[in-house]
Each structure stands twice: as C-alpha cells, then as structure tokens.
Amino acid sequence: MLLASAATYAQSVTLRGRVISAEDGVPLPGVNVAVKGTSRGTTTDANGAYQLDVPNGQATLVYSFIGFIRQEVVPGNKTTVDVELSSDASQLEEVVVTALGVKREAKALPYAVQSISGDRISPTRQTDVNNALAGKIAGVQVMSQAGSNLGASTSIRIRGAGSLNDKAPLYVVDGTPVDGTNLFLSPDDMESITVLKGPNATALYGQRGDAGVVVITTKRAKANGGIGLEVNQTTTFERPSLLPKYQNMYGGGGDSEWQTFKWETGYPEEWKALDGKRYHDYTDDASWGPKMDGGEYIPWYAWYPGTQYSNKTAAFTPQPDNVRKFYNTGHTYNTNVNFSKAGENFNVRLSYTNLRQTGVQTNTDLKRDQINLNSELFLNKHFTANASIQYNIQRLNGYFSDGYSNQTTGSFSSWFHRDLDMDIVRQFADYRSPIGTLVSWNHDNPSVPFVQNGRFYKGNYWYNFFSYANNISNTGQKDLLLGNVSLTYKLDDHFRMSVIARRDQRNENYENKVPTIMELSGWQTGLKAAYGTAQITRREDNFEFLSAYNNTAGAFTFDFNVGGNIRKNFYRDIYAGTKSGLVVPDLYTLSNSRDAINYANNRFYKEVRSLYGRGTIGYKDRVFLDFSGRNDWSSALPVNNNSYFYPSVGLSVIFSEMLKIPTLSYGKLRASTARVGSDLDPYQLSLTYGVGSVKYGNNILMSTPDLLPNAGIAPALSSSYEGGIDLKFFNNRVGLAATYYQEDKTNEILTVNIPAASGFSSQVINAGHIRRNGVELQLDVTPIRTPRFNWDLTVNWAANRSKVIELTPDVKTFTVPNYNDAFAFARVIHQEGQEWGQVRGRGIKYLDGQPVLNGDGTYQTQNDVYFGSVLPKFTGGAFTSFRYDDLTLTLSMDYGKGGKYFSLSNFWGQYSGLLAETAATNDKGMNVRDDVSAGGGVHVKGVNANGEKVDTYVNGYDYYHQFGNNGIAEASIFDATFVKLREINLGYNVPVRKIPFLNGKVRSASVSFVARNPWIIYVANPNFDASELAGKFGENGQLVGTRSIGFSVRLGF
C-alpha cells in the first residue's frame, strides 16, 4: 500500500488511532485506511495502530478490511480516531477453501460454494458439525437426532440423493479427509465451514466427494495485542420437547374387564385386606383397560409388603403427565480455554474444550475432552512447517436405544399403561420384593401358583424404567486423533511445493453389563445377565504432495496445482460377549459366560493411489476458466480395470465489471461440468467362506454368502452440469445466488437384490441411472444498516428431485438394505421410473379412491403400496441477526416440505390403545371405544368388494387392531413436513473499554442467552418431530427430542 508523502500537503493533519474488531475487541492488523477520493492511505500495524496524514478534518476516511464491513469516518477536529469494524459474513465468503485445501477467491469459482463462519456456525455453541448446518446452506438437508440420545451423530444429505446408496458427504478438516460420523468439533475451534455441493466442486476429491464435501477450517493464531487467552463457557438446561398425544381415559390392560381379587390359601395373609377389591389387567402392557373412573382399585404396587402403599387401594385416575415426569432436567457444561500467539516467524493456537453433559434420561451422561493444536513455523523465506492436531476423548454412559421396545419411549409410545403414576414408579426403583427381585408395574395378575413360584414378583415384559436405567451399564469410549504435518517449500512468489502426511484415527471401546438381578427380575423380558465388549480401530492415512504455480502474463493470470496422494484405509474390530448368562453372578468377564462366548473379528485394508492437477486461467479478473483432472487406482477393483480418470471444466464471468449496471455491485455467471468416478469396498470380487464362531461337537459350520460377487466390476462414473448466477446490489447489501444443477449417475457399483431362488439374495453389478436435478436460491439482505442498528437476514431455499431412471435390465426394484423398521412393515425401495427412496409397505385397498371394506368394516389390504419418497420436496432455512449497539439477537430456523416416513411408535401406539385417537370422540359424540350398538365406534366409509357404498362404525378395539393384525403400514405413514426455530442467541457485548475496572485487563467480554430447539413451529403429524427421525424409513420407537436453554459467557484477555 501507498504511504503518501506528507510534504505535498502543507495543511495536513496527522491522525492516529487503532482499529479493532467490534465483535471481540481484537486489534486488526493490515486494515486499509484511505482518504476518500485520493490515493492516500496506509495499513494498520500488528497492534492495529495506524498513523496517517490527511488534508484536513473534513476529509472522509475509509477503513476497509477483507471480511469486515467497510466504514467511513469524518474526523472533524479529532486527531485520534479509533475504529471498530464489524465482520461481514457475506464478505467472508469471498475467499473460500476449495478442494485440496486451496484458498481461492469466490469470484473465480465456476460452481456454487457456500460457507458459514464465526458466530454463524453455532449461535448456541452446539458441537455437532452437521447440526450447525441446519437451515444455513441451501440444498443441505440435516437429519438431526433426538436430544436425549447423547452423543448421537446427525447426518446430512447434500442436494438430496444422487446415488442409489445414500452416501454420506466427505468431511475434510484442515485438508484431512475424515469420517463424518461422530465428528464433534468445538465451535470455538472452527473458523469456517464450507460446503462444496456437486461433483463440479468436488471432482478433485475423487470418488469420495461425489455426495458433496464439507470442508472445515480450524482457527489459527492471529497477531493481537492481548495475552492471547480466551475463555468460553456455556451452560444449558434441557427438557423433553415433543411427546405424542396420548389418551387419558382408559387404563392399562389387554381387556377392559375389571377383575375381583378373591383371597385364598396360598396368598400372603396381609392380602386379605384386598379381598373383594377390583384390579385391572397388569400382565398385558396395552392400555385397552377399564375406564379411569376415579374409583377404588388395587394398584400394581399395593401387593408389595413394607411400603406406605402396601395392601391399600387407590383411586383409578388419569396421569396425563406420566411420560413427561419420567425425564429429568439435563445439564450441559461446555467450557473452552484457548491460547494463541502469533509472531513474525510463527503462530500457535492451543485450545482445550471440556464438555460435561447429563441427559434427560436417568443415569445417562457424556464427557468429552478435546485438544486442538494448530501451529506454523516460518523457518526461513523458503520453508514453512505446519502441524495441526486434534485429539478428542469421549466417554458415554447410559442406556440409549432408538430401537423398538427400548425401555423408555419404546414402552411409553408402544406398550404402556396410561394410569401409571410415574412418581410412584420412581419410588419403587430400588425396592426389592419378598423374593429379592426388582419390581415392575407390568407384573402378572395375582394367582396362587405364580405368587408361590415367584413369577408374580417379576416384570412380565417390562422392568421398572428406573430400575432398568440404574442397573444396566453401557459405556463407550471413543478416541479420535486427527491431524496433519506438512512441510512447504516456497521457491518464490510463484512456485511452492508441499509434502503432507495426514491421519484420521478412531479407537472405540465398548462395555455392556447386565447384572444378574435383571435376569432374576424379569419373566418375558428376555434379558440374561451378560458382559460384552468391543474394540474397533479405524485408520485412514493420506500421504500427499502438492505443487502450486501462479503467475501473470499481460491480462492473464495463471494458477496451477499438481499433486498426488496415497490413501490407506485400515479397519479392525473384535467383538465378544457372554452367552446365555453369567455363571458367577455379577462377575463381568468373558470367561464367566454360561455357554461358549460369542465373538467376531474382522479386518480390512484398502489402498487408493491418485494423481491430479487443476488450474485456473483468468482474463482481466473478469473471466475465469477452471479445469481439473484426476486419476485413481483402487486396490478394491479388478486388477485389469482398476484405473479411472475424471475431468472437470468450468467458466465464470464477472459481467458486472463489463456492463456497469447502476445498483448492481457484483454480477457473475458460472457454468461447469464434471465427472466423478468411484469404486467399492474391498474383497467383493470373489466368493469367500467364513468359519462360523460355533461348532456342533467338533464340526465347524460354513455357509455360502448370499451376496454374489462380481469379478468383472468396473469403476463407476457420473457426470454433472451446473449453472448459476450471483448478484449483489446496493453496495452489497442485497445478495442473490441461484444455481441449477443436473447430475446423472450411471453404471453405479450396486449391490442389488436378486430373486433368492438364484441361490443368492443380492449381487454386485454395474448398473443404474439416477438423475438428480434441482434449484438452490440464497438471498442475503441487510435491510437496516446504521451505526447503532444492524439487521442481517439470510434466507435459502432448495428443491431437489432424484429420480431412478433405470436400474438393471432384469431388476426394476432395489430394496435399500437396513432401511426398514424393526418389523419390516415399511421399507425404503428404489423403483425404476419413480423418485428415489420410496417408502413401501402394505396398504389399504382402494376402488376409485374409496377404501374397500370387509363385511366387518375392516380394510381390505394391498401388498407393496408405494407411499412416496423419503426425500423432501424442498428444504431451507433462515438466519437472521439484529444488532443494536452491543446487543445482538440471532435466530436460526429451518424447514422441510414433504418426504414420507413410517412411525413404528404410531403403529404400536394405536395397537396398544395409547394414542389419543384410540379414545377419541366420534361424530355421534360417543367414544370410539364404546359399543357400536350404543353409538360408539370409529366411523368408516368406503365401498364393499362390489363397489357399493358402505357407511358403518367399527368398534375402536377392532379398528385399531386391524393394522397390527394385518401388518398394514399405511395408517402409520406420515408427511415429514416441519418448520422449526432451531437456535436463539441473545447476546450482550460488554464494552470493556468503557468500564474502568475491566479496561486494559479484559480485552473482550460477552454474555448470551441461548436456546436450542425452542419452538417446533409446525409438524405435519403433531406426535413426532419429523426433523429428528432416527432411521431413513422413519422411526422405530425413537428417543425423545429435547429443548434446551442456557447462557454463555465469553472472555478474552
């Protein structure tokens, strides 16, 4: 930059000042300070200080710095002008990290790229990278997990689905490809997240980038004036959010009859007090019992001696809040301390994050410790050494299951008694029966033989929820080591070369213990005392070199990279567990197994070698031609066909530079096309035979695998086109980006189902043609920008269609493996000619749109009905922040329209008479459970098999049992539409320099109120949060979602 000579301006005034960041008070070095309308200017030094001669006090000073909002000041009579610059999220996107970690100017990119950075990453400081993307990036569908499921990893889909296998995107942290599951990074350590969406952007990442790439850059130290210490602390409190609507009229039992207790010899003497009193069916775990009429009855807990309730009756009353009362208030403490220092020859940032969380479910907790070290050493003018290391340890304790009949929601919404007083259930958590067992609400009905043989004192299907949670021990530890070390040789300003070694290593360790008391306390619970353990090691190493060259020749700029990579994937696991119980009670060793232990042991290794290059040629900073090429060799492909090449090419034109349209500050047109290749998992080229872990006498057992391999498999290639426009108006205050894309994935390597009569149930083939296309829109607006008040708004919307155009010549249907509920009532199917991912199951038979009814008014059924695609029609979100002086309010919301899902909780919740509709009032004003002859029943309209109209009432019991009896999925298929306010942050930036006792001691300070999931604005089916489905098909009895509020403090020194 120019430092103008003071001598030329006789009346000039010398101004001094400091430029700091408005957000955190950090001094900003390198800020341009210019006198408007002149060529005079300077830049700030390492401490943010500057000195500049100006013609006079009326001159306008312009302070500008990349990533910050430009500010103009008229100094007047002042000689010291300190300026605070606010960061500009829209400008931060101007430089983006693209494939191979190359930082590039956004204007040169021929494809859509979106980034979020700073406070936008997570206003509530949540740690799941994928959750942080919700609603912020057009075309990213975030599939969150229930908040009570501690440590559960959210997954995302970028641009719907492009492959028959619902592939996850590739995650890249500081250039290191990493496994996206369980990727928990502290928001305090993340500088930015960039999403590269289509193959055009990701071609250079190769095969693994074809579902998109999420590029995460962690923070590095910057020169600042303070001591470089920052402390962040967030404390939040959690409660369950959405629960299904339950009925509150009828109590527990499989039938509605009261039974009368008749004391007889063989029963405990004290039960005489209960003689002649009524009780409902305890044995069955449904809620088709008698009406909760407030009358006297014998509750489940009255039969146990030695309590305040022993041998006493109670009133049979509804307990509408019993499920909610099960949950505790969860706590999360997230603390981060980081140190950073940068000098002329180095920068180092060391960060430690401590997360302590107790869940809403009894006896669940999570501990996470994370260390992040980023350092760079500038050895001399040629060599730079860099190390970036991330080490996480996570320990998870507690019972978490999103599966069918889990011992929380799996009971509450599928098999439960609506009359249970949860406080009393809790009081019996540690109570021991006369035979020493833990007791349950779901015990047998009294009978002399069962009292005498002890069965009466055990749980029939269910334990006391609290006894279960307190006694079962499931622990898991995950260690994660991510990192890279590199050495860069910089020859001159044009040429440099790096060698880099990268590693992503995960070690997982699990232990599960079931104490003997649980085995003794259950009747049909199926639980055996047990000990199980597993150890899993995954490692990916990448060794790469990368050379870069850039130069200018006249109006042209050149920028090239050439590189190579060797990737090594290594996996090993050992699982072992006791079988059929423990010999010595509560001794948790494998050798204590009653039968020969279960065990398994697997390992695999794969290697991919690659060479690649890319380049950009720019003309006058207006037209950019971008191209890349990559060749991979994969060890998993047949030796004679294991090499594949894929190119990309794109063009962007900054037309605003040529057309000079008023109010249009920036305009770019972009278009690109690319191919991407992919391979398959190792060892899939020939049949191999494993030895079973058990022996019949001395005979080993072996079976032929059901998957028919294919020795002639070829690498798969997909091609895509993308075009778009980026516009900015009114001095960048309104920005609009629009993208259209189309991708054709052909000849994928697929494992397709084949008729099992062939001898194999599936086969590896090259086949298929999936086309996805869609539109993405993003609007950034700053409706109000004044020195004291600022309002930013970002809105995005994306529509995607993924269609299965062709499967194979023989097979027109692809059943997606493992995408079905526990009973396979509903499955996810790819059907030729239809949209990707159809939910399919047994439906109701229709004739001209009318349901066909049997003589008794129940529905006739139809196999294999397609209920629609699991993919939403469109997704999007809005992110907005209001700043008034030092007060900032940030809101983040997201929505999804359409997409189908199957709810197993709904399926059994209806069957068991738990959900509100099973005790609803019909159009005659009577309860659907009342006799049809008395005006009750569910009103059913339809036609008989001959097409004649039928208008009748079906007893509620029979109506809601028909779906279970005949496995009809249709009544539990729902639309996944939702609108959700996901995050709120109300923050106050403490003006430390104006507070005498803080000034000079504290560099920056802020406090915030935060809320996560505060408001589910709309869900199509109000019983379930469709944005948190555990499975791709829907849900299996999944854990409860949560809402949390808390506060956050940030201090910088």
Place this chain on the structure above:
Amino acid sequence: MTTHFSKSIKSALLALSWVAVFSCKPGDFGTTNINPNASEIPVTSALLTNVLNQSARGFTTTATEPDLYIQYIANSQYPEASLYSTVNADFGGYYSGPLYDLQNIINYNTNTATKASVAAYGSNNNQIAVARIVKAYFFQVVTDRWGDVPYSEALKGAPTPKYDTQQAIYTDLFKELKEASAQFDGGTTVQGDILFGGDAAKWKKFANSLRMVLALRLSKVDPTTGKSEFASALADAAGSIATNADNAAFAYLNNTDFRSPWAAAYDGRDDFGVSDVFVNALQSSSDPRLPSLVAKISSGKYLGIPYGLKRDLLISWTGQNPQYSHPGASIVQADSKGYIMTAAQLLLSRAEAAQRGWTSENATTLYNSAIRASFEQWGVYDATTYATYTASSGVSLTSGNALQKIGTQKWIALYPNGYEAWAEWRRTGYPALTPTPYAVNVSKQIPRRYGYPTSEQTLNKANYDAAVARLSGGDIHDARVWWDVK
C-alpha cells in the same frame, strides 16, 4: 530472473521425477485385495453340517405358524398368526440358505478343478448323493408351502429363474431320490453328517421314505403315479424307515447355539400353549402319549388354550387362567430331538397306502405298529395300555372310518412337526378342524398355501405372473397347490 526461472524449472523437474517414481506401477496392489477373514474355498463338510443343523428348525419341522394352522398349539398373547394374518411368506431363505449350500457341495464335488480337493470330506459320489437327498427334502417343504416355485432354473446364479409346476417338481424329486440313492459308491464316508453319521444305509432308507411321503401326496391329484411311485419305493432293497432306530431325528445339544427351537421359544418368552383342540383330542381317547407330548400345569391338570381367540378375549382368558399347558418336556428340553421323519409316520403312510389298495400290505398291522412306534418314540409304550388304546373304538381300524383314523393318528404322531401335518391335513382333511371364528383373512378359512414372497412381484415379475396365472383365485393363501384337490 533467468536464474529464478531455471530454479523453477528445476523444481518442476524434481516434482515430475517424483511423480514418475510414484506412478511407476500405481495399479499394482499385490495381495492387498485378498480377504484375510475368509477362505476362498469352502469346506464342503462344514457346508453340510450347517445345512443339517437347519433340517429340523423353523424352515422345516419346527415352525410355529403351521403348528397353529393345524391347531397343535395356540397363541397365548399375540394371536395374529392363529387368526391367519400371514398371507405372504419369503421362500428366499431356503434357496440362498440350505439349498444353495447343497448345490455348492454338488458343484465342488462335480467340478473337475475342485473335486479332488474336496474329496477329503468324503468320496465325491457320497457327498453328492447326500446333498441331493437333503436338497429333495428341502424342495419338498418349499413346494408344499407355496405350490409352483423356482426349481429347474434355480440355484444357478441366474437372476430370474422361472417357476416350475409342482407336478414337474414332484416328478423330478422322485427321479433325484432314486438316482441319489444309487449314487453312494462305498467310498470314503461323508464328513460333517450330523444326522446319520455318514451311514449310507440310513440315507437310502430316508430317501425311500421321502419317496413314499411324496407319492402319498398324489392320492387325490394323480393316484396312478402315486401308487406306482409308492410301490417302487417300498420295493427298494434298501428299505424305508420302519423302526425308531432309523428315524431321521436331529440331536439338539444342551447349549444356546444348538438347542431345540422349542427350548429357545420358551427362554424368556411365553407365546404359545398347547391348543385345547389337541389336548381334548388326546384326553378324550385316553391317549397315553399325553403326558409326554403335553405338560401339566401346577394344579396337575392339562389345560389347553382355547384355539383362535382374538386378543382381548385371549387376554381375558389368560387373566382367568394364568397357567396353561406347554408342550411336554421331551419336546421343550434343550437337548431333545427334532424329528424330521419317523417310523410312526412312515408306517402310517404304508397303512394308508395299503388301505387305498396301493400295496398288498396289511393296513391294520401297519397301523398298530405305527402306534406302537409312536408310543416308543415318546417313551410311553406299555403292553397293556397299548392294547387298550388300539382296541378302543375311536382308534381301532376294524371299527370303520379307516382313512379318518389313519389321518388322525398321523396328526398325533407328527406332533409337533407342523409343515408335514398341515400338508397331510390339506391332502386328507383329517382330522376335521374348525377355523377360528375371529379369522382376519378374507375367506376366514384355514390357509391352504402361502402367498409368494412380495419381493418376487418386483424382482421376478414375469415368472411370478406366470405362476400366479396358474393359481385359482390368485396369489392368496386360499388358493390350492397342485396336489391339494378339493
């Protein structure tokens, strides 16, 4: 500038030479893609052990659904299956499971490149003979459940095998069993044979017995063929299963992996009781097998669950009767036997054949021997009770209704082998069973076949459609298989 440039050139050359080194043979990965977890060649005896372990389990003799249809047992908590809710069932597991393993044994013992190496597990011919017999047995179960199924084009890895008619399948099964029996070459004993210990004589008896069972299935649809096949099997020098020592009985072991499926069913669950229909039938004829086949409740009584109640009525009943009879200890013990084919069953088949005039044997003698074999099988034989029982009017053949009595005795003798009993009931109509009044299927009748797996409608549509076109009433469980003539 010039030096600068030359330096750049040097560096670029350096990089290129590195690329050259790196890429000298980038596609050569050596042994990297060889699976370290599994073998490239199967141990054929281990395949056979695996198949035989499934020969008496849910695929075949120990499936609860046909036990419900045939009213041996009743559901105690969730009655859907006893209300005939299952329409479609998957046959894929038979093919990709035991059937392909058997085909693979045949392939490896036939293929000249591999037959020498697998001869270590028994002579090639002996292995093939056993595999063909067991394969015929599994195919019989499959075709009896569904009717026309993939057969001639099955197990070839070809993606869309056609459905053969049941008639064609039966014809081929007769041929297979004859040929397989003749294929034993007296060479090395088959290894891994956990059913007959490699005893070729027993396998031949099993093959002949299976031929008789198949032949008798044709009693209505094609008695001529049935008669000749039956007579041919009976005349075979190797003989058939006539004493309990020859029974095809799988020995379950007293451990979790190989225990009786009935033991597993009651380990942590209590979903079934013996049905009142079966208990009452045995009680009314004072059948001495009752104590062995049915367990008493703690009061010392036998109490069957009323068959086919809908759920609220069932729960109401179990509320009043918390205890009900389970199958007897000789069935539910972990190391009990899984009977695949027994002397009692075969003697009754021969009695029926004699009664039908297919053979010149004495029906009454065979019938009484069958009852005695059944008593002995369950350990309840006593000369006096046997004499009383066989002389009682409901049992004695001489008092008339011979076919009904043979059918009823077979129903008792086959207990708890549901698929075979269900097939015989469909063929003979004996014993007369009343369907549950709470049936959830459209016809409200006891199912007569299984609907094809729903996956076939999409994976193998043309062949599926052709098979369904041959069914009267479509792919429903009220349609009848070929031999099930009204």
